[in-house]
Amino acid sequence: MPYLEINWLAILLATIASMGLGMGWYMVLSKQWLEASGRTMEDVRQDGGNPMPFIWAAAAQLIMAYFLALLTPMVMGSVTLANTLILAVHLWFGFVLTSMVLNHRYQGRPWSLTVIDGGYLLGVAIVQAVVIGLFG
Numbered sequence: 001m002p003y004l005e006i007n008w009l010a011i012l013l014a015t016i017a018s019m020g021l022g023m024g025w026y027m028v029l030s031k032q033w034l035e036a037s038g039r040t041m042e043d044v045r046q047d048g049g050n051p052m053p054f055i056w057a058a059a060a061q062l063i064m065a066y067f068l069a070l071l072t073p074m075v076m077g078s079v080t081l082a083n084t085l086i087l088a089v090h091l092w093f094g095f096v097l098t099s100m101v102l103n104h105r106y107q108g109r110p111w112s113l114t115v116i117d118g119g120y121l122l123g124v125a126i127v128q129a130v131v132i133g134l135f136g
Contacts, residue, residue: 006069010135014065014128019058021127025120036113065128069136081133088129089122096121 068088076083097118104114
């Protein structure tokens with residue numbers, strides 16, 4: 001059954017690596033993200049260090065890594081660095097970015113938020129593809 005015949009260590013490492021990318025990405029772009037999202041540091045402080053966004057992020061990225069590892073051999077024939085990168089970028093462009101653009105346009109969010117968050121999720125796709133391609 002291909003749903004279980006995947007490298008779970010690669011998925012876990014890909015999840016950890018993409019979470020690390022998120023820490024760096026949003027530390028560097030924190031001012032721009034706050035402005036684009038319409039939030040202030042005071043809003044963030046009022047959350048009181050709520051861990052739930054990080055738990056949801058880890059769960060979502062674990063699922064993303066799982067499906068990248070699952071779909072790569074199905075779509076591309078084998079798990080290689082090149083195959084995983086090609087599929088990850090195509091999935092990002094075809095589903096992730098288009099969904100973000102659709103939602104942000106209906107929500108009236110600024111394009112800068114789409115660029116920041118979309119760029120991060122492209123980074124997630126690439127980082128996860130590299131890890132899965134090398135270890136999967």
